[in-house]
Amino acid sequence: xxDDAPDCDAQAGAGLDAVAEVVIIGPGLLGASVGLGLRAAGxxxxxxxxxxSAATLDAAAAVGAIDGGFDDPEPAxxxxxxxxxxxxxxxxxxxxxxxxxxxxxxxxxxxxTDLGSVKAPAAAEAKRHLAQxxxxxxxxxxxxxxxxxxxxxxxxxxxxxxxxxxPDDATDAGALARVAALFERxxxxxxxxxxxxxxxxxxxxxxxxxxxxxLIAQTAAAMGAAAGSAGPPDxxxxxxxxxxxxxxxGATRLALxxxxxxxxxxxxxxxxxxxxxxxxxxxxxxxxGEIRKGDHDALLARxxxxxxxxxxxxxx
Amino acid sequence: xxDDAPDCDAQAGAGLDAVAEVVIIGPGLLGASVGLGLRAAGxxxxxxxxxxSAATLDAAAAVGAIDGGFDDPEPAxxxxxxxxxxxxxxxxxxxxxxxxxxxxxxxxxxxxTDLGSVKAPAAAEAKRHLAQxxxxxxxxxxxxxxxxxxxxxxxxxxxxxxxxxxPDDATDAGALARVAALFERxxxxxxxxxxxxxxxxxxxxxxxxxxxxxLIAQTAAAMGAAAGSAGPPDxxxxxxxxxxxxxxxGATRLALxxxxxxxxxxxxxxxxxxxxxxxxxxxxxxxxGEIRKGDHDALLARxxxxxxxxxxxxxx
Numbered sequence: 001x002x003d004d005a006p007d008c009d010a011q012a013g014a015g016l017d018a019v020a021e022v023v024i025i026g027p028g029l030l031g032a033s034v035g036l037g038l039r040a041a042g043x044x045x046x047x048x049x050x051x052x053s054a055a056t057l058d059a060a061a062a063v064g065a066i067d068g069g070f071d072d073p074e075p076a077x078x079x080x081x082x083x084x085x086x087x088x089x090x091x092x093x094x095x096x097x098x099x100x101x102x103x104x105x106x107x108x109x110x111x112x113t114d115l116g117s118v119k120a121p122a123a124a125e126a127k128r129h130l131a132q133x134x135x136x137x138x139x140x141x142x143x144x145x146x147x148x149x150x151x152x153x154x155x156x157x158x159x160x161x162x163x164x165x166x167p168d169d170a171t172d173a174g175a176l177a178r179v180a181a182l183f184e185r186x187x188x189x190x191x192x193x194x195x196x197x198x199x200x201x202x203x204x205x206x207x208x209x210x211x212x213x214x215l216i217a218q219t220a221a222a223m224g225a226a227a228g229s230a231g232p233p234d235x236x237x238x239x240x241x242x243x244x245x246x247x248x249x250g251a252t253r254l255a256l257x258x259x260x261x262x263x264x265x266x267x268x269x270x271x272x273x274x275x276x277x278x279x280x281x282x283x284x285x286x287x288x289g290e291i292r293k294g295d296h297d298a299l300l301a302r303x304x305x306x307x308x309x310x311x312x313x314x315x316x
Numbered sequence: 317x318x319d320d321a322p323d324c325d326a327q328a329g330a331g332l333d334a335v336a337e338v339v340i341i342g343p344g345l346l347g348a349s350v351g352l353g354l355r356a357a358g359x360x361x362x363x364x365x366x367x368x369s370a371a372t373l374d375a376a377a378a379v380g381a382i383d384g385g386f387d388d389p390e391p392a393x394x395x396x397x398x399x400x401x402x403x404x405x406x407x408x409x410x411x412x413x414x415x416x417x418x419x420x421x422x423x424x425x426x427x428x429t430d431l432g433s434v435k436a437p438a439a440a441e442a443k444r445h446l447a448q449x450x451x452x453x454x455x456x457x458x459x460x461x462x463x464x465x466x467x468x469x470x471x472x473x474x475x476x477x478x479x480x481x482x483p484d485d486a487t488d489a490g491a492l493a494r495v496a497a498l499f500e501r502x503x504x505x506x507x508x509x510x511x512x513x514x515x516x517x518x519x520x521x522x523x524x525x526x527x528x529x530x531l532i533a534q535t536a537a538a539m540g541a542a543a544g545s546a547g548p549p550d551x552x553x554x555x556x557x558x559x560x561x562x563x564x565x566g567a568t569r570l571a572l573x574x575x576x577x578x579x580x581x582x583x584x585x586x587x588x589x590x591x592x593x594x595x596x597x598x599x600x601x602x603x604x605g606e607i608r609k610g611d612h613d614a615l616l617a618r619x620x621x622x623x624x625x626x627x628x629x630x631x632x
Contacts, residue, residue, distance in 0.1 A: 142561055162559055191558070198559075200543035204536040205560040209567035211603060214622035216528050219596045220520040221625045227516035242507070243478050243514075244521040244629045245458055251525035253566050255626040259619035266615060270607050277604050280535045284600065287527060288593050291586050299582060303575035306530035309537045310571040313560045 015181035016043060016085075023076045023086045025050040025098055027060035027069070029145060030115045031089030032153035035065030037186040040155035048076050060150035073101040080110060085178060088114035091261070092268050095122060099129035099136075106132040111175040113139045113182070117202065118268040119166045119195035137179040138166040138195055140202070141188055146256060159187035166195040203272035208280060210262060211273070213254040220248065331497030332359060332401075339392045339402045341366040341414055343376035343385070345461060346431045347405030348469035351381030353502040356471035364392050376466035389417040396426060401494060404430035407577065408584050411438060415445035422448040427491040429455045429498070433518065434584040435482045435511035453495040454482040454511055456518070457504055462572060472503065479504035482511040519588035524596060526578060527589070529570040536564065 022038065024031040027049040035047045049060050049069035057069040070076045077086070088098050095114070102112055112135060116122045119138045126136045141163040145152060163183035167176050180190045193201075224240030241248070266273055290298045338354065340347040343365040351363045365385030367373050373385040386392045393402070404414050411430070418428055428451060432438045435454045442452045457479040461468060479499035483492050496506045509517075540556030557564070582589055606614045 142559060161561070164559065197543050201540055201559045204539035204543065205557055205564045208536060208539075209532050209564050212528050212532050213567055213626075214619060215596055215599045215603065216525050217622040217625040218599055218618070219592060220524060223520035223524075223592055223595055224517055227513050227520065241521055241625070241629050243458060243480065243517045245477070247570050248521045248525050249626075249629055250566050250569050251529055252622075252626045252629075254563050255619075255622040257619075257623070259616055259623055262619055263612065263616045266607060267610055267612065270610065274604065274607055276535060276539055277600065277607070279539055280531055281597070281600055281604070283531045283534055284593065284597055287531065288590065288597070291582060291590055291593070294583055294586065296579065296583065300575055300579045302534070303530060303571075303573075303578055306533040306568075306571040307573070307575055309533040309557070310529075310565075310568045313557050313565055313568075 015177060016185050018083045019045055019085050019178065020082045021046040021048060021080055021084050023048045023050060023073075023080065023084065024060075024066060025073055025076075025086065025088050026090035026094070027051055027056060027066055027150050027153075028089060029148045029150070029152050030141070030143070030157070031087060032060045032063060032065035032150035033143075033155070033157035034087055034089070034115075034182075034186065035060065036063065036153050036155040037158060038182075039064060041185045041187075043185060048079075050076050056150060060153075063150055063153060065150055065153055073098060077102060077105040077110075080105065083109045083178075084111070085182060086110065086112045087182075088112065088116075091264060092116050092118060092121060092125075093264060095125040096129055099125055103129060103131040106130060106135055108135065108172075108174075110135060111172075111178045112136040113179045115139060115141055117206075117265055119164070119198045121268050123166065123168070123195045134170045134172045135175045137171060137176050139179055139183065140164045140166075140198060141183060141186070142202075142206075143188075146258075148258065156187065158183065161188050163188035163190050164198050165190060165192045166198050167192065168194070199269050199272045200275070203269055203276045207266060207269060207273045208276040210254040210257060211266070211277070212280070213252045216248075217252045217255045220244070220252075331493060332501050335361055335399045335401050335494065337362040337364060337396055337398075337400050339364045339366060339389075339396065339400065340376075340382060341389055341392075341402065341404050342406035342410070343367055343372060343382055343466050343469075344405060345464045345466070345468050346457070346459070346473070347403065348376045348379060348381035348466035349459075349471070349473035350403055350405070350431075350498075350502065351376065352379065352469050352471040353474060354498075355380060357501045357503075359501060364395075366392050372466060376469075379466055379469060381466055381469055389414060393418060393421040393426075396421065399425045399494075400427070401498060402426065402428045403498075404428065404432075407580060408432050408434060408437060408441075409580060411441040412445055415441055419445060419447040422446060422451055424451065424488075424490075426451060427488075427494045428452040429495045431455060431457055433522070433581055435480070435514045437584050439482065439484065439511045450486045450488045451491045453487060453492050455495055455499065456480045456482075456514060457499060457502070458518075458522075459504075462574075464574065474499065475503035477504050479506050480514050481506060481508045482514050483508065484510070515585050515588045516591070519585055519592040523582060523585055523589045524592040526570040526573060527582070527593070528596070529568045532564075533568045533571045536560070536568075 049066035060066045126133045143157045143161040363382045365382035376382045442449045459473045459477040
């Protein structure tokens, strides 16, 4: 399995310049940002969108993310000839249906990738439904926004962001090179790892922080409400989160994320997230013991370790 | 017990304009910011600093936060006559020693307050060591910075920030009015509640988020390291937090806070924090159960509730 992304220029033949057409299935925030990013990078091929909703297609065309589109993958895929790239940008729950549509059109020149945030289930769906899964490369560009839909798409969404590719031993080298070239053209930093490693890593740095944010918000609100009810009985008690300030808002910002989308991600990656939450619960119980015992040294060592870990993460 | 802050203008006699001298014991980031804020607000009385370190006094004088100072509270307090205000801005561990120094100088005209972030222990120290605890008003201006020391002080540090006062039934009304006038003059939003309520509220909105940040950082690093060790055996494994992005950094920013200072705060408020962590652990275990069972509805309801709670907190 190749560990490094291929160089776009060195493999231009296998890269994006040879591709005549890109099909974006699901031109929402992420999908339409791919289209806009390709245009901004000077890529001149045809970009076709596929969306059930005419309003989505119109909006994606209006911002310049696609040249035209269809309400079903079938005609978009049937039209393709020569080197092509199909980008699956629908929620994970829609992957099976889309892969079934792609399967009969698969050939060496037609490479498929996706933009989903959990990779082992995506790869499993591909193995189950694609006729030639070696021409599919699971991908996760780690970019997003609190907004959604093609109107919120931006050409620079992937710029400087890690774009994780998860090929396996069967993945075609040319397909991998083409997908790597796509994300490099969009300005992303291509990283390659197994789907299992990806899912464990995002459970740790993305899904765990989101769920912890959710628990902090719920706990603080309940405790604030209880504290208020113990206040003066003149009906002028404070709001539950009255004293919340910048620190609280920062620590809970991820709780603002779209609930149905997040729910689906949590359940798609439930094993790895379960593992992260088990580790987290163990640390929490150790901390509770340290506080109960008034263990000055253990507590200080913990706070210093966490400070060092956090300080090591660039980009602040 | 008065529930609302007195109006600065309506009680100007009892307020800050009648005060001839302010003594800041511990002119660090917070203490020196009080001095700078008073000057910026046009308050013209004398500001005296007390710090063991000559360098701290020099730095506080250099930025204009104090007019002069002493290395011990004794001479600063002995010099006072007429309406005065003593601000205790040392760490909680130093309160007992400072209160003992203040005790023999207490009189109706000498009002004492503090800037500490846990109030029941501060009030208990005052009851134990002050001769006239009715002239002491526990206070917590909810402002700060990752920096420390007088050189980092700013006149606007308290502007728009909640400044919590925690009088009890014995607190002198004039003393309360004077301390309220201080924080209003600094631009703060004065809020009054019991020390117990304050400590429960900050456990919920400040201490819990900090400790959760610490646990997220530790858990993510350990899980990232484990994921990396499962990677390709070519020695080019990713860093433990390689995929960490904006969301992770936001959720863990509080883990950057000064460890010894935070350790002292945690132990000072250990009962209320213990209560917050118990509630948090209970929510965490419910969440783990929901994920294990794949309970779509419960998970969605939880994410929606947390989103609503977070959205209700202003100032984003």
